[in-house]
Amino acid sequence: MSLSGQRAGSTSLAPTSRFLVGTMGGRSLAFEADSVQGLLTLEVAGEAEVVTVQGVAYETVDLADRLALSSDEDGPDTRIVLLSQGGLQGCIRVAQMRGLMELEQSQVLPLPRQFQGEEQTWYRGMILFEEGVALVLNTAWVLQGAGAGHGTASLEWQGETPRFLTVRPELAIGKVEEC
Amino acid sequence: MLRSANGSYQKPASRSCNLLVFSVGGRRLAAKTDEVAGISVWKESIPVPSRTPFISAVIRQDQTILPVFDLAELLRVSVRGDCLLCLTAKHPRGTMAICIDEEMPVLHTLDLAAIQTYRGEEFPSIGSFSSGLDEIPILSLSKLGSA
Numbered sequence: 014m015s016l017s018g019q020r021a022g023s024t025s026l027a028p029t030s031r032f033l034v035g036t037m038g039g040r041s042l043a044f045e046a047d048s049v050q051g052l053l054t055l056e057v058a059g060e061a062e063v064v065t066v067q068g069v070a071y072e073t074v075d076l077a078d079r080l081a082l083s084s085d086e087d088g089p090d091t092r093i094v095l096l097s098q099g100g101l102q103g104c105i106r107v108a109q110m111r112g113l114m115e116l117e118q119s120q121v122l123p124l125p126r127q128f129q130g131e132e133q134t135w136y137r138g139m140i141l142f143e144e145g146v147a148l149v150l151n152t153a154w155v156l157q158g159a160g161a162g163h164g165t166a167s168l169e170w171q172g173e174t175p176r177f178l179t180v181r182p183e184l185a186i187g188k189v190e191e192c
Numbered sequence: 193m194l195r196s197a198n199g200s201y202q203k204p205a206s207r208s209c210n211l212l213v214f215s216v217g218g219r220r221l222a223a224k225t226d227e228v229a230g231i232s233v234w235k236e237s238i239p240v241p242s243r244t245p246f247i248s249a250v251i252r253q254d255q256t257i258l259p260v261f262d263l264a265e266l267l268r269v270s271v272r273g274d275c276l277l278c279l280t281a282k283h284p285r286g287t288m289a290i291c292i293d294e295e296m297p298v299l300h301t302l303d304l305a306a307i308q309t310y311r312g313e314e315f316p317s318i319g320s321f322s323s324g325l326d327e328i329p330i331l332s333l334s335k336l337g338s339a
Binding site for chain 2: 148
């Protein structure tokens with residue numbers, strides 16, 4: 014399962030990338046949609062450190078801690094983002110999903126060269142989002158933190174089919190919809 | 193040496209440089225105008241988690257994103273005023289923004305001979321000059337963040 018899809022409403026032949034934008038600690042963070050395997054509500058994900066969906070275990074990544082961001086209070090908009098890339102899986106809690114963007118690769122702006130520290134490995138770049146900027150996370154770096162320092166409790170889905178939140182591919186910048 | 197139209201040699205022009213004098217947290221500083229890309233109203237910055245000293249935010253100017261160098265933090269002061277200004281600095285790694293006090297910067301032409309050695313080491317400088325009883329350091333904007 015992937016949220017990558019067709020390009021929406023564009024006739025340009027330039028290669029595009031799709032990003033899911035969420036907020037964490039007041040920052041806008043963009044996830045590469047190709048790596049997003051699903052979005053879960055807290056109700057569905059529960060409190061386990063490892064969420065297992067369709068036989069795949071997603072260990073919690075405390076991204077707020079790794080980025081030294083303030084932790085968000087859980088709320089009705091809190092979502093668990095399931096990520097997978099290169100054989101690694103992890104899940105990340107975000108305060109809110111803000112939308113899906115499809116952009117030409119040229120619209121992914123590089124991190125300014127003044128950033129000289131290890132943050133160069135944290136981000137793939139930046140994108141213009143609403144009136145501000147969203148940081149495009151480097152999924153490979155994010156998933157390096159999967160399971161670090163956490164227990165091995167696991168939530169296995171039983172009974173009902175997991176309720177995923179998906180994003181309609183035709184939305185260029187749209188609301189995340191529950192289905 | 194330049195020659196005049198009548199063939200005689202001109203007296204060498206006074207060697208001077210143009211400076212922009214501004215303040216950060218009430219501290220007066222100067223920079224060479226050829227290292228300044230512009231002055232504008234400060235827009236709210238967007239924090240970026242970072243490990244680079246004094247670079248932990250960006251600002252958006254239309255379709256452009258500029259990194260913010262936190263000069264106030266380097267100087268251990270807080271910028272002053274309700275209508276802060278943005279000094280856009282030319283830098284070898286790309287243009288960057290610096291938040292400065294709301295006090296409007298002033299242009300100052302200085303004879304190069306008046307530039308003294310600046311002994312402070314908290315930021316890169318090309319010297320300083322005297323203004324009344326004050327010594328105003330001349331910041332090297334192009335070397336900020338290169339320590």
